[in-house]
Amino acid sequence: MDRNYHVFSDGRIERKDDTVRIVTEDGDKKYVPIENAEALFLHGQLDFNTRLMSFLNDQGVALHVFGWEDYYAGSVMPERGQTSGQTVVAQVRAYDDSEHRRQLAAAIVSGSIHNMRTNLVYYDGRDCALEQEIDDLEAATDRIEPTLPVDELMGIEATARKAYYRSFNDILPPEFQLSRREYNPPPNEINSLISFGNSLVYATCTSAIRATALDPTISYLHEPGERRYSLSLDLADLFKPIIADRVLFRLVNRSQITSDDFETELESCLLNETGRKTYSKAFEETLERTVDHPQLNRKVSYQYLMRLEAYKLKKHLLTGEQYDSFKRWW
Numbered sequence: 642m643d644r645n646y647h648v649f650s651d652g653r654i655e656r657k658d659d660t661v662r663i664v665t666e667d668g669d670k671k672y673v674p675i676e677n678a679e680a681l682f683l684h685g686q687l688d689f690n691t692r693l694m695s696f697l698n699d700q701g702v703a704l705h706v707f708g709w710e711d712y713y714a715g716s717v718m719p720e721r722g723q724t725s726g727q728t729v730v731a732q733v734r735a736y737d738d739s740e741h742r743r744q745l746a747a748a749i750v751s752g753s754i755h756n757m758r759t760n761l762v763y764y765d766g767r768d769c770a771l772e773q774e775i776d777d778l779e780a781a782t783d784r785i786e787p788t789l790p791v792d793e794l795m796g797i798e799a800t801a802r803k804a805y806y807r808s809f810n811d812i813l814p815p816e817f818q819l820s821r822r823e824y825n826p827p828p829n830e831i832n833s834l835i836s837f838g839n840s841l842v843y844a845t846c847t848s849a850i851r852a853t854a855l856d857p858t859i860s861y862l863h864e865p866g867e868r869r870y871s872l873s874l875d876l877a878d879l880f881k882p883i884i885a886d887r888v889l890f891r892l893v894n895r896s897q898i899t900s901d902d903f904e905t906e907l908e909s910c911l912l913n914e915t916g917r918k919t920y921s922k923a924f925e926e927t928l929e930r931t932v933d934h935p936q937l938n939r940k941v942s943y944q945y946l947m948r949l950e951a952y953k954l955k956k957h958l959l960t961g962e963q964y965d966s967f968k969r970w971w
Contacts, residue, residue: 643679647921651686656696678702680848705844713840725854731958732859745861747787749875750798752966754782756882757805759969769811777804817893826909833910838885841924846873849947853955879967888923932971
């Protein structure tokens with residue numbers, strides 16, 4: 642798999658000959674090895690032009706832009722390597738078929754809750770008292786039926802996630818507590834970390850979907866809408882617990898991120914540049930971790946698991962092979 646590159650400097654990002662150059666406000670110049678890049682994540686205030694966009698398109702590199710308060714602002718995606726009208730038609734037909742859509746939505750919710758539960762089981766075995774939260778997730782799983790309307794399935798997932806977030810106060814130290822999930826803007830450190838991590842997972846799923854012929858705007862659990870890749874939201878729900886949340890737990894519990902890595906302004910609490918760099922580095926290291934894949938009989942990275950999930954959904958839509966959402970097995 643190619644790598645993601647995160648840019649935190651302010652200044653200008655441009656094409657320079659056959660590579661990408663970052664020119665900071667101080668005049669420093671840095672180069673990105675674009676030949677092995679999957680995507681660029683822009684966290685700083687950077688100017689760029691159509692010449693750069695054309696070059697990234699030719700190289701097949703996505704550009705994910707994070708704006709004010711480091712919220713995910715949008716992506717500039719290269720022309721897809723694969724295009725298939727047949728695949729898009731199959732996607733739309735599955736969305737329009739209410740029974741088919743409910744089945745896919747139920748599978749995604751089931752996978753999402755399973756992956757949340759694996760985190761709680763892990764920490765329950767490390768002297769955290771999480772039996773009640775685990776029971777609540779199991780009860781939510783028992784309520785999932787592929788015949789339920791999509792809004793009810795989303796309600797089940799929301800109930801499970803509420804119990805899951807309740808466990809954060811046992812997993813994390815007293816100075817990092819989560820009274821409730823809030824964003825736009827996040828009011829405290831843990832909400833800030835959750836939002837930042839979730840946005841990175843969403844953007845990475847968007848890059849993974851681009852590698853297939855799937856249309857990222859046609860989804861099954863989340864309602865398709867304007868100005869967002871709703872299929873990325875579907876897939877991100879599966880991977881947020883095992884990537885974003887595990888990075889959060891690890892960094893906070895090891896004091897690699899502390900209260901010094903945040904800044905408070907305008908009634909919001911946000912990671913500062915040092916905090917974003919620390920989190921992004923750990924995030925990318927996690928994406929590069931590998932596990933033994935039981936079907937492929939080889940090791941695959943966490944990042945590649947996202948692409949495999951998109952391919953698996955595509956295969957289901959085209960061949961009718963049962964879609965079982967990603968559930969952590971290790």
